Amino acid sequence: MGRPLVTIEDVDMRYGGPEGLLAVEGLTLEVATGEFAAVVGPSGCGKSTLMKLVTGLYIPQKGNVTVADEPVTKPVNIVGMAFQNPTMLPWRTTLDNILLPLEVVDRHRHRLRRNKAEYVEKAEKLLETVGLKGFGQKFPWQLSGGMQQRANLCRALIHEPDLLMLDEPFGALDSFTREELWCVIRDLHAAQGVTIVLVTHDLREAVFLADRIFVMSARPGRIIKNQTVPFARPRDLEILYQSDFNDIVHELRGNIADARKAA
């Protein structure tokens, strides 16, 4: 395991004042550079809170969050995010949607206009990687849900983040499209060496994609299990039907069922 990129140490996060809802309590986890981590747990266990803590959108009341050796005290712009809802802007072409983060991130926004061609080329290359070659000039509403989600991934990656945070990005897709996108993510991870944290409800998705799976308890959330996934990379969709794959899924399912009961 390499140098840690994300470290969360004994973090408490409470919403709405001292008597408010305690979302996570004593949360501790570590994600190594280049690792693919997945976070699973019963619904309402604070998975989205975890996302916001790591990206610096929330600052915890107690404990430390460190990303790339820096304590997180403000939004972390070496992070790309993608959600279940692709939130493409309908008045921009797909290409311009993908370029949007560059208009915001400090180190790019000032050189965007003069180096437009270079950035457009980079976006086109990303589009090709996710199987959307030639769709850059289409508007998002001309794309299917799966295609919008692919474009969403491109937008999350365009500023070359060190860390990609995915919050149930495939939740709204049909199962065939979902499997296709699993492979897209798998290949992006292999090709770009980016660290990925995937928050998901889908245990098979977590086991197929991740090197390490964190199981969270019911609210207030903390890590109750840290499961390494032993399968060699590159993984083929065929492993979904192997018995040792299913054993891991089954065990995780048991862990989450217990966590729900404990709540």
Place this chain on the structure above:
Amino acid sequence: MSTPSKGFDWVKAAPWLYTIGLFVIWELAVRIFGLPQYILPAPSRIAQAIWQYWPAIWKNSLQTLYTTTVGFALAVVGGLALGILVGWSRFIYAGLYPLMVGFNAIPKVAVVPILVIWFGIGTIPAILTAFLIAFFPIVVNVATGLATIEPEMEDVLRALGAKKMDIMLKVGIPRSMPYFFGSLKIAITLAFVGSVIAETVAANSGLGHMMLAAQSQFNVPLVWAGLIMLAVEGIIMYAVMAWVEMRMTGWAHRSQMANA
């Protein structure tokens, strides 16, 4: 648009057919029931009045159009500015919204006497009344567009270090434009209501004033001629606004069509 059919496009012709139909039924009803013209003049009689009084009608129509469009333009500028302000900050929203609702609930005809005290009888109270009445729907719509930015979108941008200003310029304001242009159609018709109210209460010209004068002389066909002119001006301005909306925010309509 409809069927790729041979022959006549009934849907496209429908607005004309219905309008003509209305006037035909009106004309027939007046003739069959022998209604006196001081109750309801026939369309033919109204047309005759329009012809007869055309110089006065034309002059007063232009006056009404002028006060309406100036008041409307002020409402667009003011409404857009205040809408962005209200949509920008929850503090301003919470503070101003009840005030605006209360203000909007006041019948504007009750405000005209105050305007007359301040500005005298004439063009300015009409412009201001049009402004006051047209302003509210624009504010509400722009603020709604800004307030309904998807939280995920905001998170994505904020995590990248975006300031409130970036989010407003890149997402909020473009996003509220369909709401804004949609509200213009409502605002322009309300602006007509406002200017005519003021002209009726306190003015020396304009269609409202003309109709009031005609009524006091019992010239009922001329009153109706004024109404018809108002309707015509209203339809034309509405059509202009609908066209502007289509031109400026076609993406919003196209995306709805794509989802359908």
